[in-house]
Structure formats: C-alpha cells, structure tokens
Amino acid sequence: MKHCAAWLTNALLFTMTFLNLSTENINVESIPRRPSVALCNETQLLWEMEVCGEEFKQKMDHVDPQNWCNLTHFISEYHLFSLCTETNAERINCYWPNPLVESYIIRIHKHFFSNCTLERVILVDPPDDTLTILILIPVFLTLAMIALVVWCSKRSDILA
Numbered sequence: 001m002k003h004c005a006a007w008l009t010n011a012l013l014f015t016m017t018f019l020n021l022s023t024e025n026i027n028v029e030s031i032p033r034r035p036s037v038a039l040c041n042e043t044q045l046l047w048e049m050e051v052c053g054e055e056f057k058q059k060m061d062h063v064d065p066q067n068w069c070n071l072t073h074f075i076s077e078y079h080l081f082s083l084c085t086e087t088n089a090e091r092i093n094c095y096w097p098n099p100l101v102e103s104y105i106i107r108i109h110k111h112f113f114s115n116c117t118l119e120r121v122i123l124v125d126p127p128d129d130t131l132t133i134l135i136l137i138p139v140f141l142t143l144a145m146i147a148l149v150v151w152c153s154k155r156s157d158i159l160a
Contacts, residue, residue: 015094017073039093040092040093040094040095040098041092041093041094042094042100044092045088045089045092045094045098045100045101046100046104047064047087048085048087048088048089048091048092049100049101049104050104051084051088052081052084052085053081053104053107053108054079055080055081055084056078056080056081056084056108058075059077059080060074060077060112063077068112068113068115068116069113069115069116085097085101085104088103
C-alpha cells in the first residue's frame with residue numbers, strides 16, 4: 001500500500017513538472033481567443049416583438065375577419081411577421097425562437113386565430129370485411145412461420 005502511494009506521488013510530481021516545463025514555451029498571445037458573446041437584451045427583444053406585432057396587426061386590418069382562418073388571404077403578412085421577429089431577435093443577439101418570442105407569437109395567434117379550430121374528425125371503424133382481413137393476415141402469417149420453423153427443424157439432417 002505504501003509502495004503504491006509513493007509511486008502515485010512520484011507520478012503526480014513528474015506530471016506536474018512536465019506540464020510546467022511544457023507550458024513555459026507556449027506563447028499565450030498566439031492562442032486564438034474566443035470572441036465575446038453579447039447577451040440577449042430581453043427588454044429590447046420584447047419591444048421589437050411589439051413593433052413586429054403592430055405591423056402585422058395593421059396589415060391584418062386590411063383582411064376581412066371572415067378570412068382570418070384562410071391562410072391564403074394573409075400568408076404574405078404572416079411571413080413578413082415571422083421574418084421580422086427572426087431578424088430582430090438575431091440582430092439583438094437573441095436566439096430564435098426563444099420563450100419570449102414564442103409567447104408573443106402565441107398571443108398573436110390567440111388574438112387572430114382563436115376561432116379557427118377545425119371541426120373534430122369523427123373516427124369510424126372500418127367495415128367488418130376489411131377489419132377481418134386485417135386481423136387474419138398476420139395470424140395466418142404467424143402460423144405459417146411456425147409451421148416452417150418446425151418443418152425445417154425436423155429436416156435439419158437433409159438441409160445441413
């Protein structure tokens with residue numbers, strides 16, 4: 001045990017000495033520095049989102065509210081709104097989308113598109129003939145595979 005501890009101590013001292021000697025010749029100024037990363041200014045981001053939202057609201061005023069659920073009537077306005085939020089977020093050094101931008105976009109959606117839910121699709125069972133076929137095919141395939149394995153195992157002397 002003492003021998004092991006002494007060996008580890010010597011190895012540690014050798015490593016520290018080697019690292020110290022090997023770093024003396026390194027020119028610190030030659031090491032490329034990581035560019036400083038600007039932080040996201042959330043207050044400015046929220047203000048910019050409001051600006052984008054106001055532009056979108058003004059453009060949506062020209063669209064008849066009955067057509068708010070038909071994307072073909074306002075696709076270009078929505079594209080410009082999305083582009084505005086993305087461009088401004090990146091300009092302020094914020095990633096896009098982020099929780100602040102997402103919450104603002106959700107508010108815009110609730111304001112304009114809350115009544116655009118589709119009617120619920122009523123799911124109906126397939127006809128009995130189709131259902132029977134869909135059930136029986138895997139059952140018969142399973143039985144056929146079992147029969148094939150049993151048949152091959154009995155004939156292993158011929159197949160080998």
